[in-house]
Amino acid sequence: MSDYGSRGYGSGSEEHGWDGAGRSRGFGDGYDDYAPQQRGPVSGGGGYGDYAQPDPYQQGGSDPYTVRNPSPHDEPATSGRARVPGSDSTGPGRARGSARVGGKRPNGLSEEESEDMKKAKKKKKRRRRLIALACVMVMFLGIGTVAGTLFFQNVPLPKEIIEAELDRNTEITYAGGKEMGRIGTEQGNRSLVNVHEGNKKAEKKNDVPPHVKYALLAMEDRKFYEHDGIDFWGVMRALVNNVTGGSRQGASTLTQQYVGTVSQIRGDGTGYYTKAKEAVMAMKMDDEYSKDEIIEHYLNLVYMGRGSYGLGAAVKAWFGKKQTVKELTPSQAAVIFAQVKAPDGSFDPVKAGTDKGLKERWKYALKGMVSKGWLDKSEQEKYLEAGLPKTEKIKGLTASAGADEPTGFVSHGQILEEAEDNYGLDERDIRSDGYKIETTINPELQKIAENVASTSKGSAMKDQKENLRAALVAINPTNGEVVAYYGGSDKGTDHDKAKALHPPGSSFKEITVAAAIDAGWGPESRWDGSSPREFTETKREVNNAGENDNSEPNISLKDATRQSLNTPMYSIANELGANTIVKLAQKMGVEKMQVLVKKGDGEDEFEPETFNLDSKKVQKLLDDPNPRRFADNEVGFGQYPVSVVDMAAVNATLASEGVYHETHFIKKITNADGEVVEPIRDLAKDGALDTPVARDVTDILTGVSPKNMPGNKFPSNNQTFAAKSGTWERDCGDDCDENSSISFSGYVPELAAAAWVGDKQNENGSVKDVNNQPAYGAGISGDVWAQFMDQAVQVEKFNTKKAFTHGPGGTGSKPSEVGGGDEGDEGDEGDEGDDTDTPSCDPADPECQGGGSPSCDPADPECQGGGSPSCNPADPECQGGGDPSCEPLCPGNDRVAGDRVRPAGYHGANDSGPMHRYAIREDYRQY
Structure with a gap:
């Protein structure tokens, strides 16, 4: 048995000894260097010739030209054995391959x-x-x-955002600087701070001391002065931690936090793409700005809890309004900067209910300051021993403040309108550009107005019917400044009753009387005050109010005003033209008026519409040849609604002896840099009335008083005042004796004011007193006005006792309506109605004995003629058969201007609802 190979391993190459045709099974023992390998080399079968192509079925060698069949003399093929040269092989050719022996491996x-x-x-x-x-x-x-x-190049540094003006809220103050409110956005609730390079000492209140910026860095980025915008080792550490399954971490530097916030790419997570963008922008910002500039940008932008954006706002939110940035301690700064990582308020002791989380962050910052050499160890121990600094017990600042206060009608209403009209600043400017607006509102007078007009304890409204509300406006006659304003509610977000339009009733007669005197009729001119009285020209029957209609066929203009008769006022409007009355009202301070406008061809298709009297449209109507083109003669006794603030302006014009100073609420505006913003137009100052005319009107109005005057003397400085009450009837049917609007307007030389009382929701609501009786202007509204004026004249700048300058008085240059010579209404020869009431002689002539009425000089106390009144109306003992006008300071002057008068009456279902009319003249045309 050969030692070569076994079934498992032959001596052939490991790489080539595959299970091939050589039958070695595992590895053959030789191969031909030139034989192509097909299914492995030919091996193990005794070699093969030089050019023989391997036959997968061949057992032995091969002839280059023939493929022989196996010889019977061949030895059987033995798996794993190699034939060596010279072996008994009958196959032709010479075996070229040699056996490779891999060593003796008897057992593998x-x-x-x-x-x-x-x-x-x-x-x-x-x-x-x-x-x-x-x-x-x-x-x-x-x-x-x-x-x-490419990524680095394509990620822009949002420089235009970084250097853009940050939103800053506008502060509204009283006259003198006391804060009234703020207008703006939550992000704009900031006050910019200044960071100086290096360790320069803070000088201004918003300068950041060095230890404050170090407290920030100890909390947020201790290597800030060492890196170039990003902390590479911090990034790698966070990356490894995140990849290996640790808690997700960020590695944002202070610069990265800032650029992420500015570009609004930061979210709640720490995504890698977001981080990459922040890193690029941070590096670019670090190249563009100094380190302390970056800190300043950061401190003015980021949220620091309690609704405060930026450090300037945060110091107020956390440590009170008097706290300044300049005075912040390291301990206080650490409390504020702890909030950067907790915008949800979890480090706010008030909101979280515990200071545990805050204390840990606070200690962390102080420790970091010590480790970096920014704080002495002894100082740290001092702060730790003292504990957390005391913070304000508030939940946070609001974007806008004061809107829900009584002054909200001014700070968030009137101011916005006036800023745009007079300064060209729209609401967006006010909300974002950080102005400071000083109003004209006097804080002392405002407090008085709120106390007397609200339903608070001790006020004139405290015990009145629950449905009633009062509005009050006071104006400085010398300059038109609104010094007190109460809009009918303690919340400035409610409907502004001082701005809303109401029928002024007889209060408007101040203007009608002024028009009469301005036209040439004097206070003693005689008028037909008969009631009812038919005016044939206008086809109108007009009545006075009160019992028996208070008919006075022959009465002076002064007494007709004090008794508040309607028919003489209608007659004045008829003589002069209703348009003339409206024009004078505008000159004296009435800016808006509401009238009925015909909207269709139907008999009742009329709707109320409010007009700006200075508009071109209205001015064109007022110049129309038709004297009643815009309003009808009922304007003479106050049918058409106007605002409380406008009635205060009218009285201010009279108090200033005829000079109208435009009503305004803004004293001064400064921008964020402290520069005064100049108005785009000048405030109007016009001579609405000649001085003698204004003085005559004042003389007449000094005979009117509120029903209940506080104290033994009124006002408290015993100063002379002038006033007029007004009452408007409620539209509730012929059998209804109720009123819907009552008012009282008046003035002293230093101050003018107007008060109104009505239903809080329904303009046509019922106005009754505590005894459930109809209320009148001299009553509840008179009480509100009197209580205010009594206290107001004690306030500095308004407590100088001045006397009115009296007018010339007399009958005037124009003939009386019912006097001698030129009869009062004789300008219209067709008006027969007044002739029967015209006396046969001049009432001013003491010798007058004609058959007319009166038969003698009404000024003569001995006068006993048959006329009415039968005695001197100025005599308190007058007991004549007529209804005297009564002695000056007559509380009984309340006449319901709308009582049983059938004009285009105004009675609204609500502030904006439809009006109900009694009758509309036939020639009333749409415009």
Whole structure:
């Protein structure tokens, strides 16, 4: 038996000794160097010729030209054995192959050899893989370098955002600077701080001390001054931790946090793409800005809890309004900066209910400051011993403040309108550009107004019907500044009753009387106050209010005003033209008026519409040849709704002796840099009335007073005042005796005010007193006005006692309506209605004895003529048969202007609902 091979292993090559035609099964013992390998080399069968192609079925060698069949003399093929040259082989040719002997392996490879062989195989395979991986890495490194370069170049530094003006809220103050409210966005609730290079000492209140910025860095980025925008080792550490399954970490530097916030790419997670963008922008920002500039940008932007964006707002939210950035301690700064990582309020003791989390972060910052040499160890121990600094017990700042206060009607209403009209600043400017607006509101007068007009304890409204609300406006006559404003509610978000339009009733007669005197009729001119009275020209029957209609066929303009008669006022409007009354109202301060407008061809197709009297449309109507083109004669006794603030303006014009100063709420506006913003137009200042006319009107109005005057003397400084009440009837049917709107307006030389009382929801609601009786202007609204004025004249700047300058008085240059000579209504020869009431002589003539009425001089206390009144109305003892006007300070002057008068009456179902009309003139045209 040959020693060569076995069934398992021949002596052939490991690589070539496959199970081939040589029948070696495992490995043959030789091969021809030139023989192509097909299914393995021909081996083990005694060799093969030089050119023989292997036959898969051939047992022995082969002839280059023939393929022979096995010889019977051949030895049987033995698996695993190699034929050697010279063996008994009858096959032609010479065997070229030689046997390779792999050593004596009687029992195959040992376990150790087998294991070594396996290891060698694995090592060789691993080496090949590493080489391939290295090639791939080199390839990707090249690709990555190119891609990284492109990525770096294509990620922009949002410089236009970084250097853009940050939103800053606008502060609204009282006159003098006390804060009233704020307008803006939550992000704009900031006050910018300044960070100086190096360790420069803070000088201004918003300068950041060095220890404050170090507290920030100790909390957020202790290597800030050492890196170039990103912390590479921190990034790698976080990456390894995240990849290996640890808790996800970020490695954002202070710069990365900032650029991530500015570009609005940061989310709640720490995605790798987001981090890559932040890293690129951070590196670019670090190249573009100094380290302290980056800190300043950061401190003015990030959220620091309690609704505060930026450090300037945060110091107020956490340590009170008086706290400044300049005075922050390291301990306080650590409390604020702890909030950066907890925008949900988890480190806010008030919101979280515990200070445990905050204390840990606070200690962390102080320890970090010590480790970096930014804080002495002794100082740290001092702060730790003192404990957490005391913070404000509030839940946070709001984006806008003061809207739900009584002054909200001003700070979040009137101010916005006026800023746009007079300064060209729209609401977006106000909400984002950080202005400071000083209003004209006097804090002391405002407090008085709120106390007397609200339903608070001690006010005139405290015990009144639950449905009633009062509005009050006070104006400085010398300049038109609104110094007090109460809109009917303690919440400025409610409906503004001072701005809303209501029928002023007889309060509007101040304007009608002024128009009459301005036209030439004096206070003593005589008028037909008969009631009912038919006006043939307008086909209207007009009544006075009160019992028996208070008919006064012959009465002076002064007394007709004090008794609040309607028919003389209608007659004045009829004589002058309703448009003339409206024009004067505008000159004296009425900016808006509501009238009924015909909207269709139907009989009842009329709707209320509010007009700006200075609009071109209205001015064109007021210049129309038709004197009643815009409004009808009922304007003379206050039918058409106007606002409380406008009635206060009218009284301010009278108080300033006829000079109208435009009503306004803004004293001054400064921008974020402290520069004064100039208005785009000048406030109006016009001579609405000649001084003698205004003085005559004041003389007339000094005879009117509120029903209940506080104290033994009123006002408290015993100063003379002028006033007029107004009442408007409720639309509730002929059998209903109720009122819907009551008002009282008046003034002293230093101050003018107007008060209104009505239903809080329904403009046509019922106004009754505590006894469930109809309320009148001199009553509840008079009480509100009187209580306010009594206290207001004690306030500095409004407590100088001045006296009114009296007017010339007399009948005026224009003939009286019912006087001698030129009869009052004689301008219209067709008006027969007044002739029967016209006396036959001049009432001003003491010798007048004609058959007219009165038969003697009404100024003569001895006058006993048959006219009415039968005695001097100025005499308190007057007991004549007529209804005297009563002595000045007559509380009984309340006449319901709308009572049984059949004009285009105003009674609204609500503030914006339809009006109900009694009658509309036939020629009322749509416009």
